[in-house]
Structure formats: structure tokens, C-alpha cells
Amino acid sequence: MLRAEIASRLREFELDLEVDVAAGRCLALVGPSGAGKSTVLRAIAGLHRPDRGRIDLAGRVWLDRAEGVDLAPERRRCGYLFQDYALFPHLSAWRNVAFGLTAVPRGERRAHAIEALARFGAEDLAEVMPAQLSGGERQRVALARALAADPHLLLLDEPLTALDARTAAAAARELAETLSATERPALLVTHDFTEAALLADEIAVIDRGRVVQRGSAAELSSRPTSAFVADFAGAVVMFGTAAGGEGGTTLVRLDGGGSVSSTDAAAGPVAIAVFPWEITLEAGGTPAHGSALNQLQARVVSLTPVGNRVRVGLLASQPLVAEVTSRSAERLGLAPGSAVVAGWKATATRLVSR
Amino acid sequence: MRRTLFGFALVASLTVALLFLILPVVAIFTNTDPGSLLDSLGRESSREALWLSLRTTLAALAVIVVVGTPAAYLLATREFRGKALVTTAIELPLVLPPAVAGIGLLAAFGPKGIFGSALEGAGIELVLQTAGVIVALIFVAAPFYLRQAQAAFAAVDPSLLAAARTLGASEARAFARVAIPCAGPGISAGIALSWGRALGEFGATLMFAGSFQGITQTAPLAIFATFSTDFPAALALSAVLVAFSGALLLSVKLLASVPLLGGAQA
Numbered sequence: 001m002l003r004a005e006i007a008s009r010l011r012e013f014e015l016d017l018e019v020d021v022a023a024g025r026c027l028a029l030v031g032p033s034g035a036g037k038s039t040v041l042r043a044i045a046g047l048h049r050p051d052r053g054r055i056d057l058a059g060r061v062w063l064d065r066a067e068g069v070d071l072a073p074e075r076r077r078c079g080y081l082f083q084d085y086a087l088f089p090h091l092s093a094w095r096n097v098a099f100g101l102t103a104v105p106r107g108e109r110r111a112h113a114i115e116a117l118a119r120f121g122a123e124d125l126a127e128v129m130p131a132q133l134s135g136g137e138r139q140r141v142a143l144a145r146a147l148a149a150d151p152h153l154l155l156l157d158e159p160l161t162a163l164d165a166r167t168a169a170a171a172a173r174e175l176a177e178t179l180s181a182t183e184r185p186a187l188l189v190t191h192d193f194t195e196a197a198l199l200a201d202e203i204a205v206i207d208r209g210r211v212v213q214r215g216s217a218a219e220l221s222s223r224p225t226s227a228f229v230a231d232f233a234g235a236v237v238m239f240g241t242a243a244g245g246e247g248g249t250t251l252v253r254l255d256g257g258g259s260v261s262s263t264d265a266a267a268g269p270v271a272i273a274v275f276p277w278e279i280t281l282e283a284g285g286t287p288a289h290g291s292a293l294n295q296l297q298a299r300v301v302s303l304t305p306v307g308n309r310v311r312v313g314l315l316a317s318q319p320l321v322a323e324v325t326s327r328s329a330e331r332l333g334l335a336p337g338s339a340v341v342a343g344w345k346a347t348a349t350r351l352v353s354r
Numbered sequence: 355m356r357r358t359l360f361g362f363a364l365v366a367s368l369t370v371a372l373l374f375l376i377l378p379v380v381a382i383f384t385n386t387d388p389g390s391l392l393d394s395l396g397r398e399s400s401r402e403a404l405w406l407s408l409r410t411t412l413a414a415l416a417v418i419v420v421v422g423t424p425a426a427y428l429l430a431t432r433e434f435r436g437k438a439l440v441t442t443a444i445e446l447p448l449v450l451p452p453a454v455a456g457i458g459l460l461a462a463f464g465p466k467g468i469f470g471s472a473l474e475g476a477g478i479e480l481v482l483q484t485a486g487v488i489v490a491l492i493f494v495a496a497p498f499y500l501r502q503a504q505a506a507f508a509a510v511d512p513s514l515l516a517a518a519r520t521l522g523a524s525e526a527r528a529f530a531r532v533a534i535p536c537a538g539p540g541i542s543a544g545i546a547l548s549w550g551r552a553l554g555e556f557g558a559t560l561m562f563a564g565s566f567q568g569i570t571q572t573a574p575l576a577i578f579a580t581f582s583t584d585f586p587a588a589l590a591l592s593a594v595l596v597a598f599s600g601a602l603l604l605s606v607k608l609l610a611s612v613p614l615l616g617g618a619q620a
Contacts, residue, residue, distance in 0.1 A: 072519070074521075078520050146520075
């Protein structure tokens with residue numbers, strides 16, 4: 001169990017948060033760049049000394065500013081996966097891994113290092129210098145290095161950011177396997193909600209140095225407590241004002257015109273969150289007769305293929321995004337400029353007061 | 355380049371500069387025939403001067419590297435109040451006139467200097483001694499090394515040092531096993547530069563240590579001492595220094611083209 005309370009004055013705001021991660025679990029700290037996420041990792045690893053705070057791992061105190069306890073990074077020995085992997089450029093892959101194996105007798109380090117590389121299918125890279133490795137290979141060597149000395153805690157800083165999209169998917173799978181196999185607590189930092197949802201058991205959304213909401217990915221998506229979290233979870237966020245309701249629904253007048261209904265109760269100015277995959281599209285002019293209560297006239301502004309689906313950028317009175325299969329995009333003959341009707345259920349519409 | 359008057363002026367000025375700068379160097383080799391050059395190198399005084407130059411510059415370099423490397427590392431990796439002032443103070447000998455450096459050394463370590471009696475009490479003699487030559491060389495050559503090494507350490511990606519620490523390395527081990535190898539090319543260039551400066555050192559040495567054959571008369575001082583009486587011998591010594599300095603400069607250029615290991619990689 002990792003428990004950390006960290007408070008530190010950063011350049012533009014005060015970092016002040018508490019995190020706890022149980023053994024074998026992975027918590028993701030998610031937030032925009034510069035929200036203080038990496039500082040949390042650095043503080044836990046001992047690379048940054050917070051102004052105030054306390055960190056303990058499985059009952060062993062690493063930091064207690066009030067008591068004057070501050071263990072050096074080399075005595076904390078976190079398995080730290082750096083954003084750019086930080087492989088030593090003057091050492092071959094196995095020597096990179098062996099760097100941390102100081103407890104192993106010198107003669108056995110090479111065998112240990114190659115064994116650690118083999119766990120990530122990278123034993124063939126043992127003699128290769130980091131500059132000759134591809135992004136995905138670098139990550140595997142860096143993971144082998146971070147885990148080789150059996151650290152008590154795993155810290156991962158934007159583990160997939162340095163990879164291209166195709167490599168990232170494969171690397172994410174490997175990383176997810178590693179994380180579920182380890183019995184250590186793991187703390188992951190990322191600005192990408194999808195990455196966090198993929199890799200972590202739980203997500204804490206950070207904004208300007210504070211945790212604004214914590215829960216599973218599903219909880220954060222379905223019950224965001226703020227427009228910030230909804231936006232981060234990948235929802236379309238629109239703004240309006242709740243204006244009464246009928247039959248258990250709330251009617252919201254959108255800023256700029258139009259209105260939507262939600263099964264959430266709210267009053268006054270609100271943010272409206274709906275996920276792109278909840279939004280269906282009909283050809284413009286055709287009155288829809290489905291169960292979707294919300295209907296907005298919109299114009300297609302962009303089409304972005306994502307796998308076998310298409311993200312359709314729309315402009316109604318406010319911008320929104322729908323995600324449909326490539327087949328339906330073709331059937332509707334969607335093109336920039338097409339007029340469509342975007343529809344979704346009132347039950348899929350989250351309201352957050354602002 | 356288009357054939358304009360301005361283009362012509364550019365080429366002309368480069369030609370003038372190049373000719374002017376290269377001519378004296380070429381003249382050293384062409385003024386006498388190679389045979390008599392080698393001949394005068396065989397002379398006792400010349401050999402002694404070169405041998406003394408080699409010994410004193412290497413001794414000075416050893417001190418500079420041993421003390422200067424950690425100092426440069428500190429300047430490159432830590433922020434502290436007055437850091438700009440410290441950096442400027444360290445670089446001051448770069449712009450100091452040699453005569454001023456000599457006087458300064460005498461005022462500090464000479465018999466009547468601040469530390470004169472302390473050194474005398476400890477049985478250390480510097481003035482008119484080989485040790486004094488080494489002190490003068492360190493004073494003038496150290497800033498070249500410190501500047502270069504500081505820049506080389508500053509270019510090492512800090513996350514490499516952080517990674518070393520999380521992998522169990524103490525700060526000292528991270529310095530020795532990661533920072534130094536990664537800053538290697540820059541450090542080597544610093545060694546070459548300060549060696550070149552030490553080899554050519556003249557004024558401060560003359561004032562502080564004097565010019566006694568075999569004891570304090572390094573190659574530049576020997577050139578000065580012999581040029582009026584034995585011009586070929588002075589030329590021969592100069593030729594050796596030119597060749598050596600040229601090799602050092604070339605090695606600096608080559609090292610500069612080695613990508614810093616700790617910096618951005620492909």
C-alpha cells in the first residue's frame with residue numbers, strides 16, 4: 001500500500017493532493033500538461049522534495065517533512081518508467097538493465113539482465129545500443145530495467161506518449177499485462193484518458209495540482225462531477241441553462257439556440273455531457289421517430305476515420321462530435337457540409353452545474 | 355554566389371584574413387630546411403624545454419581535471435544564489451592580461467605574498483621552481499576546461515541522472531557512471547583546449563617562475579630566450595608547438611562533431 005500526501009508550491013499553483021494505491025492496483029493520475037502530475041511521481045521517487053508531505057509504502061516511511069525524514073531516491077528504489085525512457089545512451093540494452101542490479105554478484109548480472117529482457121521478449125536486443133532501438137523496443141528495455149531489481153513500487157510517466165499510434169497499441173497491451181501481473185502498487189501519469197482507462201484500475205483526475213474526481217473509468221465517464229472531468233473523459237460538452245422540465249426530465253436551453261432534455265435533475269447554468277458513441281445521425285430533413293428525445297439540426301464539418309469507425313465533427317448551435325461506423329457514414333453519404341440530425345437519448349445526457 | 359561587388363568584397367576580405375593568419379605559421383616551416391630544424395631540436399636546451407613543457411602541462415591538466423570536473427558538475431546541475439557571480443569569477447583569468455596574472459600570482463603565493471609565509475612554513479617553494487610553473491599553468495588554463503565541462507554536463511539529459519538514482523545509484527555513482535560518460539566528448543574537448551592554452555602559456559610563467567633552463571624554462575620561454583641568438587633553434591621549437599597545437603585544435607573540432615551522448619538522440 002502506497003500512501004502519499006504531497007504539497008508543493010509550483011510555478012503557477014499549489015500542488016496539494018493525497019493518493020493511496022493498494023498493492024497490485026494501478027492508479028492513473030490524469031490531467032492536462034502542467035497539472036502537476038509528474039511532480040507527484042518525482043516526489044514519490046525522491047527526485048523532488050515537496051514543501052510539506054508524508055509518503056509511506058507498506059508501513060515504511062519514505063518522507064515525513066514534519067519529522068525530517070527524507071529517504072534518498074536510491075534508497076526508495078522505485079521502478080520508474082520515464083516518459084522518454086531515459087535509457088543510458090552509452091550502455092547497451094543489457095548493461096542498462098544491469099545498472100540497477102547492484103545486489104547481484106558482478107559475474108551473474110549479465111544473465112540476470114538478459115532474463116529480465118526476456119520477460120518482455122527483448123532478449124535479442126541485449127547487445128544493441130539505445131540509439132539503434134525503435135520506440136517500442138526502447139520501452140521494453142526501459143520496462144525490463146525498471147522491473148529487474150524487483151522494486152516495491154512502479155511509477156510510470158506517460159508510458160505511451162513517445163510511441164507512434166500503432167506501436168502504442170501493442171505496447172499498451174504489454175504494459176497492461178505487466179501491470180496486472182505485478183503485486184506492487186503502480187502509479188501512472190498521463191494526459192490521455194483512454195490510456196488511463198486502458199491501463200489503470202482507477203483514475204484520479206488532476207487539475208491545477210488537486211484531485212478533482214477519483215473513480216473507475218466507467219464512473220468518471222458516466223458520472224462526471226464537473227465539465228472538466230466530462231471533457232477529459234472524452235464526452236462532448238455543451239453549455240446551457242436548465243429551464244424546468246416535465247415527466248422526470250430536465251429541459252436545458254442551449255447557449256446559442258436549441259434545447260436538449262436530460263434525465264438528470266439540475267437548475268441554473270449547466271454543462272451538458274454526452275459521449276460521441278451515444279449520438280446517432282440521420283440524414284437532414286428526415287424527421288426522426290426513434291426513442292431519442294434530443295434532436296439537433298447540424299452540419300458536418302469534419303470526418304476522421306478511427307479504426308472501423310468515423311468521428312464526425314458537427315456544428316449545431318455549439319460544436320459536437322458523433323462517432324458512427326464507417327458503414328453508416330457511407331450509407332448516409334456523409335461529407336463536409338452535409339446537413340444531418342444528431343439525436344441521443346435523454347438518459348445518455350449528463351448535466352453538471354457550472 | 356552571384357557575382358556582385360559585395361560578393362567580391364566578401365571573398366577578398368576572407369582571402370586577406372586567411373593569408374595574414376596562415377602566413378606566419380607557414381613561414382615557421384619554410385624559413386629553414388627540415389634538416390637544420392631537426393638538427394636544432396637535438397640540442398640540449400630544446401629537448402629540456404620540450405620535456406619540461408610536457409611534464410608541467412600534464413601535471414597542471416591532472417590537477418585541473420581532478421578538481422575541475424566535480425566543480426563544473428556542481429555549476430551545471432545546481433542552482434544557487436550567486437551562481438552567475440561564481441561563474442564570472444572563474445572565467446576572469448580568460449581575459450586577464452598575462453602580466454596581471456603573473457603579478458597576481460606573486461601577490462598571492464610569492465615570498466611577500468598573502469600565502470607566502472604559510473607556504474614557506476610548509477616547506478613549499480613556488481617562485482623560480484617547476485612547481486611555480488605548474489601553478490601558473492593551472493591558473494591560466496583551468497577556466498578553459500571549467501567552461502567546456504560545465505557546458506557538457508549541462509547538456510546531459512537530467513532524466514538520465516534521475517533514472518540512475520531510482521535504479522539505486524548514489525549521487526556519486528550517477529556522476530561517475532552516467533554524467534561523465536555522457537559528457538565525455540565535451541569533457542575531452544575541454545581537456546584539449548586547456549592543454550593547448552597551457553602549452554602556449556608565457557607571460558604569467560615568466561613573471562612568477564622565471565626562465566631557468568631545465569627548471570622553469572618551458573618551450574615558449576625557450577623560444578623567447580633563444581630567438582635572438584639561435585633563430586633556427588627557436589624556429590624548431592615553434593614548429594613542434596605548432597604541430598602539437600594544430601593536432602589539439604583538430605581533436606577539439608572532431609570531438610565537437612560527436613553528438614553529445616546525453617543530448618537528443620536519433
